[in-house]
Amino acid sequence: MPGPRSRVRRHLRNLLALARTSASRHQVGQARWKFLTWCADADIPEVRTLAATVDRWWNEIAAFIATGHSNAKSEGINRVIKLVARNAFGFRNAGHQRLRTRCVTTRRARGHLRTA
Known part of the structure; x- marks a missing residue:
């Protein structure tokens, strides 16, 4: 069974993979909620820090998902x-x-x- 760190990577990859799928805002919102909820439930400080970072940078991440372009x-x-x-x-x-x-x-x- 995969460890919590590999699961958080999988959830984050699933969220970022929406950039290649023309996902709707609803789908992106659901993936974001799923990721942040999983991180909040995890009892690992590094995972919670990652969730806070993703939340803080959400505007930039959402732009990447919407356009598929990054810097x-x-x-x-x-x-x-x-x-x-x-x-x-x-x-x-x-x-x-x-x-x-x-x-x-x-x-x-x-x-x-x-x-x-």
Whole structure:
């Protein structure tokens, strides 16, 4: 039998999977209620914290479910920029630091474009 953490993942995945189904607002509301109710009944602090986070970010999650679009790509690029900036800390020339960040975030550097 799956543990409570795997069940909460399953409930959250079921909620987010509605983005690919053109679900009605009623269906989304039912899935949200089911997820939050299950989390509230769970006697696990981390699960309750997750439920509070989902509830706090519900407008953004609902927009994702309605449109199927997220800002994951831009968030990933921002994470890489911060990482490179952290590694390049100490460059005396801000232009070099900016150039290094730009080079790392291009498609060629990330491996999307292959040259023969």
